[in-house]
Amino acid sequence: MTKIAILCDSDPFTKPRPSRMIEMLEGHYDLYVFGKGVATGKEGIRIFSFPNSKSAAQRTAQEEEELRNLCRQREFAPLIFTPNRLVLQSRLMAVEGLEILIVEDITLLPFAVEYKERYGSCKIVIDLREFYPLEYENDRGWQESFGLFFEYLCGTYLPYVDWALSVSEGLIAKYKEVFGLECELFLSLPPLYDLHPQINSHLELVYHGLISPDRESENLLQIASLLNKGIYLNLMVLSNQDWFLQEFKKEAQKRSNVRILEPVKLEEIIPRTNAFDLGLITLQNNGFNNTNALPNKFFEYIQARLGVISTPLPCVRAMIEEYQIGVVSEDYAPLSVAKMVNALSGERVLDYKRRAHQVSATLSLKANQVKILSRIKALLEEGK
Template identity: 55%
Template structure:
């Protein structure tokens, strides 16, 4: 068996893409998974390194020092942190890696350093967003951490052997700016043996992160104007504690909203199977939001839900192709409200039945074939799954 390392600057078992990638590869390769506070993974050798302080945990002085380092282009201070040096030591102690798959661009320099010492090794990166514009509406971020991510992309991306990307729009941007040609690798979940639910009232569900840059208060605006017989269920998380608290405070006052506890990654699809329609409300208020093709879209399909979305360019064609829902006529929240209020149970049943059909192909089995082909090509192997 070939030896593959997966590098995550987080706990991989809490993130959909690395978790599913591990599941797709662990029976065919010897896996070595590196993660920040990495949880044990059965059948996989894991290497854990300590966490670093998040933005909310840093003092004002610490934050100022990091931003100053960015402005001075002293990027090593952000890159070679004490916790990542623990990762580096463990990684370089391995002698026989054939492929390193990088799930977070902050760890790409360490993978390339390994390749420098072991030229036979290949490096692949999974680009989950366009990093230099992650918070593009924040000028201070663009001038500091945005500059850091631009440095990572311009310096290290041209050295990778292959790249994966979550959507065509983001892949095209990387190709235009950095000259790499990523393969589209959709965020497909494992197949779930479920049937569409049967409800007498329309149950909407939104699950996932909420934040100011996603304009997530539009969920509350939608809920306030839902007609009788429609309820909005919410499973929300946020990296902004005060934003989440304010959101919850307002949501609890809206009768058409039902708040649910967070679910584990493997439980989210069976839990949401009880509902009817999955909701996506992103607006084109930044490059990454405009070209998003989020995990939840495919999780809604596996849960046998119809999908109601704004007309995002990566989502609109898929909804039309599979007949699994509708998109609003434009990106205004009022257009989403009008669309939702116009739906009836018969139409929704058709969406859910079509999602049931689409679930047969939009799952990790298809991704497993694709990643196996890519790895075999990189390593010069014959692929038995082709």
């Protein structure tokens, strides 16, 4: 059976796109999964775990400044070949005969390129979930340090890629414009769940996922304070910045129409949120990646048979209008979002939920599986 490796700079089983890539390929190919700090195995898949490293939040100020100085001096090797990734490098190079390497994080692309140069015949696929050189574009210090690092990774290693995937048309256009890279749209579609729209006596909103200052996530609480009586906002939130999460929860407790839900495992998010009515997307147009986002949660809301309420992100707006499964606010202000929610009738909300149910199979993992299996087959045939 053809050997395929998936390289992930985190635990792939806890991240939507890597975990679903594994699910789509499982049983069709001999899978080798390389992940950071992988907690659990999976029958029939070879798991190669390499150690965790300190996150930005865990690094001391001195450690952070040392890394930034390396970036400013354009000494990028120490940022690529970190001690924990040297473990990955050793384990990857020891596996002969891999025909396709699927890179889920651009920080691991150099190792895929090294493998390709050593063994010659393999193909490289990369999943580009952000335009990485602009990931924190509003942070000047980041842009003048780590931004240079990601620009280097893209410029140096993307030319070796045989097939690039990305999450939205906006990102696809940007990679073409800046790096001359052709990408293919690959939506973040979840598995199909056997669910039906639920009927509630009052309107229940939900938001699940990461919150952070750069996402201006405090706008969720501002929206809640502007909702009509009898409309509730349920929040299942995580954050990479614990101080922000704790402050957010503290503020949320002051609002009687806000409930904080305990986070659940990735595969439990959709059935857990099926009880609600409308899923919220509140990203702002405060940077390239946010403006051009088409988030995982958009498709997870649909799979949970919810209508979708969103700020006017271009890619999200296009899909909401195509499938008629929700409504987009006039602008990005919390007041605009709240006014839109307050104006919705119960029948209109139920109609959005019914439409989400109708397109749930179309916008599910099966559609992506057909695409990925066909494309990988073509890549393998190119090498013969």
